Amino acid sequence: MNHILVINSSALGEASVSRHLVGSTVQRMLELNPNAVVTYRDLNDAPVPHLTSATVAGIRAVAQTQDELAAQALSDELIAELKAADVLVIGAPMYNFSIPSSLRSWFDYVLRPRVTFAYGAGGVQGLLSSDMRVIVIESRGGLYSEGPTKAMDFQEPYLRTLLGFIGITDVTFIHAERIGSGPEARELAIETAKSRIEEVVTVSGR
């Protein structure tokens, strides 16, 4: 591991469970690899703007106007950041059964035809490195990894699809669930997630 890209997307600031667990993950990685370079992108502090009719061509067509060129430049920057990393750590809270719109906007700039994916004779092809390792911390108010609400989890399958679409397939999800069920459940969720982080980071060595 040489370069870790860390993406946080929670709107809850310092109270955020995912931000706290992302911090623990990176800290453990740095204990194992003190020379790793870390790049932070906090989508709450520096949001990626939603695409609009003024900017969308900068990502999906040919940029011509100032606004389109600015959108394309931001997309170039975000993709370069992603390509430079060999490990990606994402803090992804569950919002309305899916991901925060801040994180969705980041993907809108990163999934770019002919740059991160392409259509060929065999269908779609992801153009990013399949060697990249991804750890996603998913914090959730309720329980979605089992039971009747499992079918309402549009967070994990969606993230797996988005990353897979651009060629990133080595993805490990770590859950902190039932955060909204009181202080004891919250504490247990955080401790369980931390044990899993230790297991995942130590076993892989990166």
Ligand SMILES: Cc1cc2nc3c(=O)[nH]c(=O)nc-3n(C[C@H](O)[C@H](O)[C@H](O)COP(=O)(O)O)c2cc1C
């Ligand atoms: C706007 C918003 C929407 C939420 N939607 C859901 C939801 O659909 N299901 C759920 O279990 N929890 C939901 N929650 C609770 C969060 O998933 C939970 O608080 C989690 O800890 C958020 O992660 P964070 O602490 O890193 O911000 C929602 C919270 C917010 C702020």
